[in-house]
Amino acid sequence: MIFKTTTNLFFTALQGLSLTVKHLFGARKSRQSKDIRAKDYFQQQQGLTTVQYPQEKMPIPEVARYQLDVEIDDCIVCDLCAKACPVDCIAIEAVKATEAIGETSDGSVKRLYAAKFEIDMAKCMYCGLCTVVCPTECITMTNNYDRSSQKLTDLIYGFSTMSDQEIADRKSEWTQFQAAKEAAKKK
């Protein structure tokens, strides 16, 4: 019994040692950085796997589930993305316009100003639901995954292009328009 265990011990130890020494000498070469869609992706068993990150990067698809980006000119401020978001990381504030203010690239009419369009990337869980519901496909996921920063607030991305002055102007425009309407009704 003990004899068998011991011989087994030495035999298996030798097997393990030969395996590790094979990898030790196999470490002279790096594994090639291959696209995961390549057929022989799983065939590489020897060589270094380490990717020296800032110096070299692994290939990733152009549009994968990484950081969000918003093309604000195409946004109709419908708030659907904020409603779809499971973690509520999108904050949108709309200001109504008195008339149609333009068209998006796919022909939808814009009737709202985006006073605030912020995505908190620290909260985002990269599910991609917002990109699915967007009627004008203005919110997309990009191939950008590395945005480290020293401050947590840096991770709140603002996409609105309106200045405070502009927002105030539009708001007062809308209140004036409402007031004018009310006055017309009373007459």
Next chain:
Amino acid sequence: MIDTIIHIIVPIALFIFIATFALFAVYAERKIAGFVQDRLGPMETGRYGALQTIADILKLLQKEHINPTNTDSILFKAAPILIFVAVFTGFAMMPWAQDFLPANTHSGLFFIMAVISIDAIGILMAGWGSNNKYSLLGSMRAIAQMVSYEIPVGLSLIAAVMISQTLNLNEIALMQGIHATETIKFLGFWEVNQVGGIFAWHIFQAPHLLVVYLIFFIASLAECNRAPFDIPEAESELVGGYNTEYGGIHFAFLFLSEYAMMFLVSMLGVVLFLGAWNTPLPNIGALRLADWTTGLAWGIFWTLAKSMTIVAIQIWIRWTLPRFRADQLMNLCWKVLTPIAFLCIAISAIWRIFVMV
């Protein structure tokens, strides 16, 4: 006066060597670990991470001396020093080249065995003094392991000493090369006093010493708490074992003594079994390879090269084999290594009486 200065210089030189070796060995360990696991190991500090260990030691030296509230502060502080001193004193007897050793005594091997045993007390002090259950568990395991494995180590050393008939490490080394004073025979039939080289090593003078060396190597791994016998440290179960509570320079000394111990046992194995400072190259007719590669510098070179190879094998084993369970550890020691070591002592006796005459 000159003697006093030499007595001061030698320990300092040894300490510098041990510290440099530890830095190098930690780097080698991390690199080998990396390559074995298809990683790169340290890469950022210096070219190929070469300055990594220097940065590490600088960090350790700058750190605050933390002495947790309920520790037994005398034991806690004395333990790293005792452990290091125990290992460091062992180097006093180690021969680096012919007649080039700090102390040439007739009881060298015995002295080393005695001094290394103090290490166990230091580890128990560290574990007890820390007043931490993980530390205490770790040190208890360490004591059980070190005391048990002292036996196969001792027996394997006896088996080797029976062949060489002396405890003086310088003479033991002398008997394994071209400068041997007695007739030495390869496997007991071919006189190799003139040939030297690898044929004159103890493991080839008496082939059963190869088995003895294997026992010695395995047991010495356990003696210096290296994987696969690292249950006293067992990072995954015991946090860090007896060195859990240590930080800064105290931890640096524990670490240093671990690597010093690795080198010490490797060197002891080399001296007793693998020809010490003697060259592995034999004299072949007119090619006097052994004569050409014998001397003070060559001696130091061969000792270092052989010991480093053994250290590399220790590292390689660490990154291959998983940790033993405590009962498996004891099984291996008492039921396998000890009986085989006894058997080898008997063979040594027979070999000495009937073959070596």
